[in-house]
Amino acid sequence: MSHTSESKSGDLTKTGMALKHDREWDYELDRIVEAVDERDAKKVGLQFPEGLKRRGPAVTDDLRERLPDDVRVLLSGQPCYGACDLDTYMMRRTDVFVHFGHSPMKESDKIIYVPLFSNVDVEPILEDSLNELADPDENPDVGLVTTAQHMNKFEEMRTWLEERDFDVHTRRGDERLTHEGQVLGCNYASADIDADQVLYVGGGKFHPLGLAMEHPDKRVVIADPVNNAVSIADTEKFLKQRYGAVHRAMDAQKWGVIFCTKIGQGRYDQAEKIVEENDNAYLITMDEVTPDRLRNFDMDAFVNTGCPRITTDDGPRFHKPMLTPGEYEIAVGNEPLDSLSFDTFHGTW
Amino acid sequence: MSHTSESKSGDLTKTGMALKHDREWDYELDRIVEAVDERDAKKVGLQFPEGLKRRGPAVTDDLRERLPDDVRVLLSGQPCYGACDLDTYMMRRTDVFVHFGHSPMKESDKIIYVPLFSNVDVEPILEDSLNELADPDENPDVGLVTTAQHMNKFEEMRTWLEERDFDVHTRRGDERLTHEGQVLGCNYASADIDADQVLYVGGGKFHPLGLAMEHPDKRVVIADPVNNAVSIADTEKFLKQRYGAVHRAMDAQKWGVIFCTKIGQGRYDQAEKIVEENDNAYLITMDEVTPDRLRNFDMDAFVNTGCPRITTDDGPRFHKPMLTPGEYEIAVGNEPLDSLSFDTFHGTW
Known part of the structure; x- marks a missing residue:
């Protein structure tokens, strides 16, 4: 998810990830140092969620103190809002790759997942x-x-x-x-x-x-x-936005069908089916789905088969209506308006 | 290069790439159709520069008319401002991959480079x-x-x-x-x-x-x-900006050293050398270097070893000073101020 300019509910900066007490997160440095030692690693990659990126230098300092001088620590600068945002480039190019703050999306000997449990009293x-x-x-x-x-x-x-x-x-x-x-x-x-x-x-x-x-x-x-x-939880505002987007997309001639290339977000068959059945639909592939990247495509509306939260939460930031696959079916008349439901991933990889 | 919100000199929308006469670009469809036929391709990927992305649907339509029904055409949604912006994901996942409008950055049997020569009378x-x-x-x-x-x-x-x-x-x-x-x-x-x-x-x-x-x-x-x-060509404004950035960075404690993972932009040794010699420098790896991506890092200044034009042209859009490697040497006192020069890539891959 990209929450760049405005602060809103759902923004990671409004969660515990950005609170003052994050000094107390347990980065599990022992586990990392041990893995470096075991694998005789020369490059260690660290990936933090957006809300914790500013902790990167301090964690790097702590690691440098404990690691041999010739071990290089790299910080991932890729956007990271969830488990899907695994920096696969960094994963391939480092000997030990640490992903902080999310559950495992892909298991591999090379990846260390550090969960970063909150110490807040519930x-x-x-x-x-x-x-x-x-x-x-x-x-x-x-x-x-x-x-x-x-x-x-x-x-x-x-x-x-x-x-x-x-x-x-x-x-x-x-x-x-x-x-x-x-x-x-x-x-x-x-x-x-x-x-x-x-x-x-x-x-x-x-x-x-x-x-x-x-x-x-x-x-x-x-x-x-x-x-x-x-x-x-009050979904009224969300639902109004969704119905609004569906209505605005009903007149669309040209559809951009987004296939997201991120791990855990690929619903290629779904994207392909839409393009197969609609001559005015065009398959667009990308990793980060952002308003800037879609602005230059001359489309009337978009269907996003990637992260549903980009569609529902960031939707209003796009210059043209952005729908979930289910909403698309409503907009083109294949399904009735009252079939509108939330788009989720169930076991899709 | 990312030129997203403002229109300025250097913006691709101010070049022939975005003019009305682009109907006359020669997309070399024959070459593409032939390659699909030869390789019995099922997936064809097309990547256009930003200024021509809006032509993607029409080119797709023309190709669909001439290709067998079971061949799928995909459009790259990755940012594309130059030869470095090769969509390597799409290249790997398609049988024929066409990159329009730039010279070859990487040669491969799978890639077709279509140069898109301008028909403007000079x-x-x-x-x-x-x-x-x-x-x-x-x-x-x-x-x-x-x-x-x-x-x-x-x-x-x-x-x-x-x-x-x-x-x-x-x-x-x-x-x-x-x-x-x-x-x-x-x-x-x-x-x-x-x-x-x-x-x-x-x-x-x-x-x-x-x-x-x-x-x-x-x-x-x-x-x-x-x-x-x-x-x-008047470089005065540019030079003032560069000197301004160098001066602002002179007080920096924490430095983010950017290593760009794009093909043709990797100067890892240069990035590593800076980190090796400066305990307050941290290596950050990323593909697209944008202000949003760097905002969450708690750095005082950045050195960009990737595309020099991000540094010089987009520099003012970043929240902290962004320097070229040569400018960094000036800011930390290793080189005199009058050594300031333009950062270029000479045969770097």
Whole structure:
């Protein structure tokens, strides 16, 4: 996701990743030093999420102190907002490659994934969330989900709720998800549980909004331990934007169909099918999907088969309507308007 | 080069690439169709420079009409401002890959380079340029250079000048350049000739400004057949910006040293040397070097070992001073201020 100029909900700078206490992240330097030693590595690549890139120099300093002089530490300057944003160039060109802050998207001997668990205490915010959750005497069923950086507290959250008589429903989701109860910006299969309410514990609104879009029948309670606020996910503004984009695209003659070349985002068959069936559709391949890159294409609308969050969250920043594959089917009249649903990746690689 | 928001001299939209007459570009469809046939290709990738991306759909339509139904045409959405911007992902994933509008940067059986020569008549602008060139009776020596898209008229230009008693000096330059008399944004070795004046025939000021920076002792006459204007390259504004950036960087503690991963821009040894000698320098690797990507790094200044034109032309758009490797040596006190010179690539790959 590219959140470049404006600060908005969902922006990583509004999550714990950018808070003052990040001095306390555990970068697991021992594991890195050990891997360098074992492999007699000469080049070590480090990739941080956007919100932690500014920590790169300090981590480099700490590593340099502990590594032999002839080992070179490289920082990835590629955009990094999620597990898909693996710097594959750096991965190929370094002997040890460390990706911080996301779950593994691709397993390899060469990659070290350092999860960067948050040290934020979740109990106070769980306490606050009771105001928004149903009374367990009336409706004890509640789903529980969180993000990679709070996974270390997941059992603590579950126990806390169970001790207050909730019947906590959790699920590992599909193979795209590493942990039980984990959500990704593009995958909420861990919330496919038998409860009308889901408690999301984590920073920002980016994940819970996706969750609420994917599960419009569920009430999504946001317990944000980072910004210390409890709220209910409200998808109305999002939905209006989506319907607006679909309507504006209904008159489109020329369609640009985007195939994203990033690992974990490739839905080539879907992109190809659209182009096969529509003579006015053109296949465009790219890694970063940004407004600048699409401006020079003379298209009336775009369908993005890559990251759905680029479409739904960054959509308004593009000069022409940008739709998900499902929304495209509505815009060209293949599906009815009320079939509009959130676009997610289920086990796609 | 990324010229996204503002229109300025050097912008490709101000060159022949974006003019109305581009219907007349020769896309060499026969060559492409033949290659598809020979290789029994199923996927054809097309990469256009930014200024011609809007022509992609029409070229795709023309190709689809002539190719078997099961051949898929893909358009590259990667930024493309020069020969370095080869879409290597697309190159690997297609059976035939066509790069339009630039000279070959990497030779491969799979790549078809279509030069897209301009059909603009150069004689009227040569006539106008006589007002700025020295009288051949007094000083007949003149260098002659042009860009890839006007190479088809190079002999015509030379003959025209010789018929008017000029002694025309031309040179192939080094191995980075494909043609005699050709300049690239990063290489002006073809102007290393024995003449005090150089005539540049081509669109825009991007190339002649680089040429004048590289050869401050020569008068560079710009004959622009696209915008129909003759002028003299004036580097004063550029030089002021460069000195300003160097001065601002003199107080820098933390340096980001950029290694660009693009084909033809890799000066790793240079980047590594800086990091080796400066404990406060950190190696950052990336493909597109943009202000957004560097904003999250907590650096005081940057040294760019990649495309020098990002540094000199886009420099002011970055939040911190961005220097060339030579300028860095001045800023840290290794070289005197008057050693400032234009950064170019000579045969670097």
